[in-house]
Amino acid sequence: MPFARFIGFSIVRAWQGFWRNAMMSLAATATVILMLVLLSGLLIVIAGLNSGLEFIESKVAVTAQLQDDLPEADRIELIADVETQPGVASVAYVSPEEAMERLRASYREAGEELDTGGAEIRLFASLEINLVDPNASGDVGEFLATHDDVVRVLTKQAEYDTLLGIINVIRTVGLVGIGLVGLTVLFMIINTIRIAVYSRAGEIEIMRLVGASDSFIRWPFILEGVLCGLIGAIVTIVLVAIVWDPIQPAMVTIFQMPTAVSARFLTTLSVVLLAAGLGVGALGSWISVRSYLSATH
């Protein structure tokens, strides 16, 4: 019961305090929203690129172009050899005719017709090798490259590495940027709570004289900072939920790959945003109140 009274007291006082200096509190909340929107943007882009990365991993990992007119017996032998390689899931043969049909289909998908100008085009026959373990692409690639029947080996390794590099750059730049914004937000909250504390210096003095414990003095201010973070987080979550559906196709257009992020990620993101908002609010007000109370005791 006394604890419930303490909680109730602290929440009521924090709420009153938030609105007593509404301009300052709302400004601090706005900076929290700015920080969290940036954080959401970063997390969504990274999650999108990661799912793109998974997509690349799941696609045919190694393609081997075969010698023209390779006898069928040799081809079957080659397929059998490749299938015994470690990390290989399956091997599929793509004939020149099938390759041509795929090319035509990809043109049709883009709304165009393949126009060869009447020339006879013959594409390479190839083997498409699916891997159990994407990391095996190097070894399998090497095995194929040394084989006489294989003209050229194409792996997705380079594409994969490029994307991974982009993700790492975005992640680093993004985190540094958010770190800087986070410091600004922390500073705003420290100042907001400091002003709140100083404007109630008289009350704090009376509270001490009548025997209020430090927690009764401290927690309303800490909760006031937490309130800035909480409101900021809720507003951001609502914003993200509103733009969630429109940004999915936009990301696919921008990054030119399937970046669709599962809706479950929205839940994870909400939890992260709440934690970040509450964390920065609590930390800022804690620093502010602690420095004031120890300076005046």
Add this chain to the structure above:
Amino acid sequence: MVDVGMTYPNGKVALADVNVEIPNGDFVFLVGPSGAGKSTFIRLLIREQVPTTGSVRVAGRDLVRMRRRQVPALRRRIGIVFQDFRLLPSKTVAENVAFALDVTGAPRSHIRQRVPQLLSLVGLQDHAHHLPTQLSGGEQQRTAIARALVHAPTILIADEPTGNLDPVTSWEIIQLLIQINELGTTVLMATHNQEIVNAMRRRVLALEGGHLVRDEAAAAYEREY
């Protein structure tokens, strides 16, 4: 207080070799010119400060060894009122008194019962919903006294409680303090008001330059020969 000395970091000696014992239920005046050490004396009693030498015991507690988190419990055993009342201007009389219970986590039922009791003790039951600005100086000081008594303290410290009041109102406040003393609360009153000290003939502690120069029962403001 035993052999209490207080030297501030800037080298100023506020109190030196002070030995005082105040029994429960006493009514004591603390007199002396400005800068004599009265304020330091009071700050040591409520453990706003810790003496540089000697020991201070209040209500059976050793204030020098006391941990910081034990201070709130001590403060609930001590009521304190000031010359400038220190009321919260945005709260009514009843809210100012209730505030002291609220911030110490008292149950609401206790607050509802206790506040009217105290307001009628200090004669403000009809002013419960007035703001401090709507009150006279005497009424504001009564509100402050009601707040100081809210935890039923064993000691009431009054620091120049009549300093801002006219003589008639001052006497009313003194009457109230006597009444509180008669109910069993020890009262320590720091004052410059010679008239009151002389008329009351109570124990007088006189400080000068940080030294306790006089400790007499049934005494006057000035030394009498």
